[in-house]
Amino acid sequence: MSQLSEPKQRTILFLIADTGAGHRSAANAISNAIRLISQQEQEEWEARAQKEAVVAGNASDTHGSSYSKDGSQPLEYRIKIVDVFEEYSRFPLREVVKLYGPTIRYNPKLFGEFFNFSNREGSVMTMSSLASPLILNGLLRLFTTIQPDVVVSIHPIINFVTIRALRQLSLPIPFITVVTDLVSVHYSWFAPGADAYIVPTEQAKQLYLKRKLDPKRVHMLGMPIDPKYTHEVKPKEALQRTFGLSPDLPTVLLVGGGDGAGGLHTAIRAISQAHLPVQLMVVTGRNKKLYALLQRTRSRLHVPAHIFGFVNNMPELMHAADVLITKAGPGTICEALACGLPLILSGYVPGQEEGNVDYVVHNDVGVLAMDARTLTDALRRLLKPGSPELQRRLQNAARISRPASSFDIGRKILSFLPAADQPGVWQSQHSHMVQEQMSGRLHSAIRIRRLRSHLTSPISISKNTVMRRFSKTQDISSEQPGAVTKASRRHKRNWM
CATH class of the missing domain: 3.40.50.2000 (Glycogen Phosphorylase B;)
Incomplete structure (x- = not known):
């Protein structure tokens, strides 16, 4: 028998948006189920270790023993739930997303019109193109910081840009979409390129199949509710x-x-x-x-x-x-x-x-x-x-x-993780190169945004003596200094 090494850890990243409570509730439900699955795996492993120790005549202090014939321990799961729009997108995208709650409460008809208008390929691709510059670098920064072994989306409008970001990383990180609408499944839920699509009902599955996507990648496992x-x-x-x-x-x-x-x-x-x-x-x-x-x-x-x-x-x-x-x-x-x-x-x-x-x-x-x-x-x-x-x-x-749907969904997500005897996604030499490249790219993007902010800021013009005199001559220096300062600070914050 040999001493076991420390158990390996795998990171699961859930992408949500707090538009209502449903998406966070679904993420919490699945993560709670995964924690319970992990606890069960640990208890089963300890029981096997105790049994092996007894058979080997080493029954003393076997509870929680670090010994096992195959030297394996269950994986540990590190779970992160991130509101990507609030934490990693830029103005005005993060502000637009916040309109969901007030809109369904005070003008639900308007939201219905927007839902129906946007529920088609052309509209989704247009919105994805407009949103990408406002969140793509944020997603890259999130992925290189968290270093997930699997990414799970529980929100429809993030899927297209997430797949684009993962492709730019060029790492084999599985991407899974968990659909949380029973029947009226928006077009943006089924972004081509995900490794798995988990749907709650037969009606949702049929909508997926109607899109001519890979039938082997859709799994009807129910709606995630708390364990x-x-x-x-x-x-x-x-x-x-x-x-x-x-x-x-x-x-x-x-x-x-x-x-x-x-x-x-x-x-x-x-x-x-x-x-x-x-x-x-x-x-x-x-x-x-x-x-x-x-x-x-x-x-x-x-x-x-x-x-x-x-x-x-x-x-x-x-x-x-x-x-x-x-x-x-x-x-x-x-x-x-x-x-x-x-x-x-x-x-x-x-x-x-x-x-x-x-x-x-x-x-x-x-x-x-x-x-x-x-x-x-x-x-x-x-x-x-x-x-x-x-x-x-x-x-x-x-x-x-x-x-028990959350347990079924949790097990499906865990099946995409690297095995305990395999290296994690971020442990290869290639992943280190990717991290260095992404770090350089993100720093360059920040420098460019700061330079652009500086060049377009009214403050930078007012500091130039010639331009200030010209401004006075033309009588165009009518902005209040306090307003300029606030706008500049807000502009800088939005780029960061």
Whole structure:
């Protein structure tokens, strides 16, 4: 037997954008699953090491032993989740991306028009060309800094430029796309050149195949939801006591997604005015204004209501409820299915979430209720004692739910990593040459941007005596010094 070397580490890089909470939630779900897989691998390895030590007559202090016949240890996984637009893109790209949340909340029709307009090859290629100069060098800097062994995208609009950046590195870094839309899959999700495309539904897979891409690279593994949805929870009665709920009233959970959109206030008002014999749990997400409004008006509602902001215990809330009312966000839909909750969809983001409505209705796990009358009627049917509609939807939810999807996705990602007995992607001589080349290129790009900023800055002109005199003669020196200084500082910051 020989002493083991230190376990090798592999780096997994997730690329996201915090447009809503869905992309980060999906990345967190997969990363949590990978950590649990790693823990299981370590426990299994330790058990084998103990068994080998016992067989060899060396059973003393074998827990966590560093000995094994084959000298191998499980890989360790270093996981990085990066909002690439916020941290590595330049103005105006990072500001444009931030418009998603306000747009779907205040003008969803406008977002739907943009989604449909951009959901075609020509539009995607044009947007990719415009975005590349604003993020390509940032991606190269990210990759050479983090040195990932695999890159996983969980956002559609980053895929084309990411593949371009990886090709410029000329390193065999696998690139995997995890699609987080159930049916209305935007054209930009399927950028040619990825090593694998993980999709949540058969409808999404068919859209992929329609693009004439390699059928061997698409894997239908479900929507990534947190591994907590596979855990056993307390009985519903115990959970209801935890949340201060009455055991004598049906519980309706209302969720608006990370940004709190989806007609929550309208749905609450409709249930209250109908005097339905229910109690409410309302999750407003990051919508602080709605949270404050509901807290102020809760005493005037005709039904008991418990108001929550952004929560981390959604599995417990769902298991305590009898019905879920939500907008048609894909993550929340799949979480509800995992918890066996029938759905009432109170709204959807045009374009992006229209297919999610079709998915829910076609599989008969819920209905769309965009007005007060439809919503209250749907609730009455579901909460009627012995409701056949409720039983049918619970059976359908159990049929199509995939609570362990994040583990399946995690294992697929891990299968692209170099084996423990192989060198990592960044350990070859070629990779060192690439790092040196990229370092020189990025430093040159920064110098060029600084020079360009200096040459175009009003301050550099004003320092020249001749130009200053000429400016006075022509009466064009009307800018305020403070404004010039702020603009210069902002310009410099955007280039850095």
